[in-house]
Amino acid sequence: MESKADTPDAEMTVSASQSEDKPTCIIVMGMAGSGKTTFVKRLCSYLSEKENKSYNINLDPAVIQSPFPAHIDIRDSVKYKQVMKKYQLGPNGAILTSLNLFATQFDQVIGLIEKKQGDFKHIVIDTPGQIEAFSMSASGQVITESLACSFPTVIVYVIDTVRAENPNTFLSNMLYALSIMYKTKLPLVCAFNKTDILSHEFALTWMKDFEEFEDALNSDKSYLSTLSRSMSLVLQEFYENLNSCGVSAMTGIGFDSLLESVQKGAKEYAEIFLPDIKQRMAINEAQKKEFEDKNIQEFESDKKEEEIEAKAKEESDELNNNLESMYKDFDSLLKDVNQ
Numbered sequence: 001m002e003s004k005a006d007t008p009d010a011e012m013t014v015s016a017s018q019s020e021d022k023p024t025c026i027i028v029m030g031m032a033g034s035g036k037t038t039f040v041k042r043l044c045s046y047l048s049e050k051e052n053k054s055y056n057i058n059l060d061p062a063v064i065q066s067p068f069p070a071h072i073d074i075r076d077s078v079k080y081k082q083v084m085k086k087y088q089l090g091p092n093g094a095i096l097t098s099l100n101l102f103a104t105q106f107d108q109v110i111g112l113i114e115k116k117q118g119d120f121k122h123i124v125i126d127t128p129g130q131i132e133a134f135s136m137s138a139s140g141q142v143i144t145e146s147l148a149c150s151f152p153t154v155i156v157y158v159i160d161t162v163r164a165e166n167p168n169t170f171l172s173n174m175l176y177a178l179s180i181m182y183k184t185k186l187p188l189v190c191a192f193n194k195t196d197i198l199s200h201e202f203a204l205t206w207m208k209d210f211e212e213f214e215d216a217l218n219s220d221k222s223y224l225s226t227l228s229r230s231m232s233l234v235l236q237e238f239y240e241n242l243n244s245c246g247v248s249a250m251t252g253i254g255f256d257s258l259l260e261s262v263q264k265g266a267k268e269y270a271e272i273f274l275p276d277i278k279q280r281m282a283i284n285e286a287q288k289k290e291f292e293d294k295n296i297q298e299f300e301s302d303k304k305e306e307e308i309e310a311k312a313k314e315e316s317d318e319l320n321n322n323l324e325s326m327y328k329d330f331d332s333l334l335k336d337v338n339q
């Protein structure tokens with residue numbers, strides 16, 4: 001990471017007109033093994049061929065070798081192995097703690113990106129393999145919100161199309177995507193990956209036609225499929241508005257339509273999500289101000305009490321001094337009388 005001294009204070013605001021000039025931030029999430037890192041690597045090389053280089057960030061503290069060139073890498077600031085040792089944590093706990101530590105300095109990251117934002121059109125972010133470590137954690141939320149307050153931000157949720165051929169796995173992915181969308185309150189693109197092995201057409205059909213999905217579930221008589229069936233009905237509205245595309249991170253197919261989906265997401269960010277983000281920021285600011293005002297009031301009343309105590313002490317010291325000199329005068333008077 002660049003030196004902290006270079007970092008300007010981040011002005012965490014973005015307006016609808018400004019958002020068109022700012023780089024679009026793409027946060028890549030997905031279940032373990034869905035191909036996120038391969039996807040990020042492909043996206044970076046696709047963007048550098050298509051327009052110019054993207055600004056890349058690795059947020060996976062546990063990755064051994066990052067296959068894409070990262071401008072900011074969590075591993076430069078937080079040593080995952082040392083976190084494990086120092087706090088006696090297992091792998092998942094250490095990932096969470098590393099992210100927590102990194103989130104505390106994320107305003108500096110925003111400052112660094114803002115300094116360079118004229119040089120690129122996209123910020124690409126890879127997240128940890130354990131999806132919940134980022135998507136459901138407080139630090140993940142802090143990082144996502146900081147980015148969304150400063151740049152048009154879109155979530156790309158990567159799905160392993162081959163595994164999603166199982167209707168229960170497909171539904172789990174859809175529920176996860178939906179919960180991420182609700183949690184982040186940001187536009188989301190579902191990228192069906194590994195389409196070099198299997199086309200994602202079946203998934204599009206399942207989303208359009210509930211009976212087709214039901215047919216696929218019929219071969220599975222487990223309780224899980226009963227749950228999937230009823231959950232699928234709930235997801236109909238989500239499917240109708242879902243921004244999705246098929247890609248292969250391995251071969252590079254589908255990245256033109258991915259970019260279109262991201263651009264559509266960035267438009268939605270400006271038109272639909274930004275007013276809500278601004279409202280949340282205003283509430284946060286008001287809460288922060290209330291907290292600061294309360295602290296100032298407490299400080300001032302403590303200071304007043306200290307002043308009163310100091311004054312009382314001054315008066316009692318003066319009284320003691322007067323008494324002491326009175327006693328001395330009385331002693332010498334007694335001596336005179338006795339003589």
Ligand SMILES: Nc1nc2c(ncn2[C@@H]2O[C@H](COP(=O)(O)OP(=O)(O)OP(=O)(O)O)[C@@H](O)[C@H]2O)c(=O)[nH]1
Nearest residue numbers: 031032033034035036037038129193194248249250
């Ligand atoms: N055929 C094919 N394989 C892919 C594709 N994308 C990724 N893979 C393979 O899928 C496996 C997992 O890919 P990764 O990029 O490590 O996935 P990940 O989601 O980052 O994995 P974790 O960070 O460990 O959760 C690797 O063996 C990749 O080579 C693709 O588009 N097509």
